Amino acid sequence: xxxxxxxxxxxxxxxxxxxxxKYPGVKSLxxxxxxxxFLMDLNEDNPRAVELRISxxxxxxLFNPHGISTYxx
Numbered sequence: 001x002x003x004x005x006x007x008x009x010x011x012x013x014x015x016x017x018x019x020x021x022k023y024p025g026v027k028s029l030x031x032x033x034x035x036x037x038f039l040m041d042l043n044e045d046n047p048r049a050v051e052l053r054i055s056x057x058x059x060x061x062l063f064n065p066h067g068i069s070t071y072x073x
Contacts, residue, residue, distance in 0.1 A: 005021040005066060006018045010070060010072070012043075015047075016068050017037065017068070018035065019036045019038060020035030020064065035064050036063075
């Protein structure tokens, strides 16, 4: 609904997608909806984005993701 802002694809085909970025002064299609992170398994025949649950204690109302990157150790 609010579009994706960035995507990072791991070597194993899992894709992490950030969504819900709001810029001050720019009209938003969903101004009251917090940002989200989705996971998509590109190895599936019909991949679909699934919203990841963000742990308790995190202020979702202020979550405004801009970009995403992963670190593999």
